[in-house]
Amino acid sequence: MKIAIVLGTRPEIIKMASVMDEIENRGHELLLIHTGQHYDKEMSENFFIDLKLPTPNYNIHVGSGSHGAQTGKMMEGIEEVLLDEKPDILLVQGDTNAVLAGALVASKLHIPVGHVEAGLRSFDETMPEEINRLAADICSKLYFVPTEESAINLAMEGISRKRIFITGNTVVDACFRNLEISKSxxxxxxxxxxxxxxxxxxxxxxxxxxxxxxxxxxxxxxxxxxxxxxxxxxxxxxxxxxxxxxxxxxxxxxxxxxxxxxxxxxxxxxxxxxxxxxxxxxxxxxxxxxxxxxxxxxxxxxxxxxxxxxxxxxxxxxxxxxxxxxxxxxxxxxxxxxxxxxxxxxxxxSAKNPYGMGNAAELMIKIIEESDKNDTLKMVA
Ligand code: UD1
Ligand code: UDP
Incomplete structure (x- = not known):
């Protein structure tokens, strides 16, 4: 499969690192689109070096700006790439403007969207991130939720349970894969x-x-x-x-x-x-x-x-x-x-970690493969 990822900020790079590894390990083609929302070396490039990630195929260089200007530029850039590259699925992670832009554009091009870290809700709509979460979840086809609580939030909003997968959070993958390296x-x-x-x-x-x-x-x-x-x-x-x-x-x-x-x-x-x-x-x-x-x-x-x-x-x-x-x-x-x-x-x-075992990315890619086989990605609603 050709699996596209849109990301733009520090936490997205960190939390999608294990997903990128799994895409490549399982023999799929990765199409990586960086929006350029974070552009300082210490907010972006250094994470590609630390986490040994591939150079993005595209960088839209949106830079800083108001929400509307930034999101608008991202949408234009992402649309152009998706029209050219026609991936089988687009993955977005979390709640930044890249998530909103990527999910909106892909869903209108009928490219299925997988939302990594879906279903989180602060119930505080004064936060720009809450708007991004809600909008991205309306546009998505597959919901990779970190916990049962997030699954319940989506179910309460009418999302079919068949599309919701509790995988844990890829931040645990990132911690477990890198802690010993960081200490050594x-x-x-x-x-x-x-x-x-x-x-x-x-x-x-x-x-x-x-x-x-x-x-x-x-x-x-x-x-x-x-x-x-x-x-x-x-x-x-x-x-x-x-x-x-x-x-x-x-x-x-x-x-x-x-x-x-x-x-x-x-x-x-x-x-x-x-x-x-x-x-x-x-x-x-x-x-x-x-x-x-x-x-x-x-x-x-x-x-x-x-x-x-x-x-x-x-x-x-x-x-x-x-x-x-x-x-x-x-x-x-x-x-x-x-x-x-x-x-x-x-x-x-001693509080118990609710975010899984550190195998979230592996579970996600297997679910995407399965959904592609059984046509869930094409299902309407
Ligand atoms: C963004 C996300 C936020 C996320 C955070 C992670 C949105 C709406 N916000 O917030 O959800 O938690 O990233 O860190 O998507 N700047 C630089 N260099 C950079 C990037 C930013 O100097 O490389 C400065 C600019 O002055 C810019 C300001 O930081 O105006 C804010 O950047 P912006 O990308 O708009 O939002 P964040 O606060 O980073
Ligand atoms: N982080 C980092 N270096 C720093 C500060 C944070 O690598 O100097 C990592 C941190 O480990 C976490 C991520 O950045 O994985 C969190 O990013 P941020 O707080 O910017 O965004 P948020 O998670 O709130 O969206």
Whole structure:
């Protein structure tokens, strides 16, 4: 089969890596289309190097822009490629603008769409990602859902159970395939940011990431978070900063305030191998990232999520993740409990990973092969 993938951002590259491997291992033709939404070396190319991925067949170079402009350019570019290449199926992953653009264009060309990480819902339609999830799921034919909860969300929206496949999340594939590799490297193979820090001899590491519009474009929320970080002076806070966040913090005059704290180390975004190493050595992950909530529970690291809702509720009910919003006192109270109360920390660490065994990609490609044979891909509705 000719299997196309549209991706455009850091998490999509990481989460589709095992899918690309399986497509090639099982003898199919891979057609890889990069939208160019993420374009800095440390947001895109470095992941192709770390994960040994093929160079994309096409790059649409959409760059940054408003949602409408960015999605429109992606749609035009993707349509042109799909008309020329006529793949048997198009796979999209997650909830970015690439997912929306790819799913809309392919479904109108009657190319079946497989949505990897389908069915997640935050039920918060102010998030651009929630709109993308809902729209992509309307356009899809095969739904690869990470958990039973996501399958139920789709079933409630009227999607036939015959099209929904619980595979686990490919983030577990990525973690399991790369953790040992990341640990076995010499220090001189680390990115510049990690080389400068002696993480092997550091205790109490708190890894921080944040990039979501609702967190980092809001000065009050950012200020509350920084006030909490100021008080966590007995931790080593390592913050590989997303380019969006660097820009907004500079605009709000908050970057230097955080960067000047001796216990805070702001570094450029690091490659996947470095990042896995860093989080596996962390005592706490403080984040608003979707993927990090999943990686934290996969690697048994307590997560505090800087949001008031999550489309990953399984991590919270399992006990590995607490939603702390951007409330200074709630962040501090929970961080202190993880640091000072061993039983509390151990309970969080022992939360069961709900995202499968690390064989999600293999299951998906087998399901696609089977669906092609039994004509499910051609079925209407
Ligand atoms: C996007 C996704 C988000 C995902 C995140 C992963 C959408 C709507 N958002 O958010 O769901 O969680 O990627 O990281 O698709 N920038 C650079 N260099 C780059 C990329 C971006 O400097 O390589 C800066 C630009 O100023 C840009 C801003 O970051 O305007 C935001 O980038 P954008 O791609 O619009 O959204 P993300 O915040 O990265
Ligand atoms: N990540 C990385 N380097 C970094 C920060 C994050 O490799 O400096 C990885 C992380 O392991 C996870 C993914 O990027 O797999 C998450 O991406 P992001 O938080 O940008 O997006 P989201 O998951 O929220 O969509």
């Amino acid at each position: 490297r010499d220090k001189d193979q680390y990115d510049e940011g990690l080389q400068e820090l002696d993480i092997d001899n550091m205790d109490n590491i708190l890894t921080l990431t944040m990039h979501r519009a609702e967190t980092v474009d809001d000065k009050e929320r950012l200020t509350n978070i920084i006030e909490a970080l100021e008080e966590l002076s007995d931790m080593n806070i390592i913050f590989p900063i997303h380019p969006r966040t660097k820009k907004t913090m500079e605009n709000f005059n908050l970057f230097d305030r955080l960067n000047d704290l001796p216990h805070v180390h702001i570094i450029k975004p690091v490659g996947y191998l470095d990042f896995l190493l860093l989080i596996s050595k962390s005592t706490i992950i403080l984040t608003d990232s979707g993927g990090l909530q999943e990686e934290a529970i996969t690697l048994d690291v307590p997560a505090l999520t800087l949001r008031y809702n999550t489309e990953r509720p399984e991590t919270v009910t399992a006990g590995g993740n607490i939603l702390v919003g951007s409330d200074k006192e709630v962040i501090l109270e929970n961080a202190r409990k993880i640091l000072d109360d061993e039983d509390f920390a151990n309970r969080m660490k």
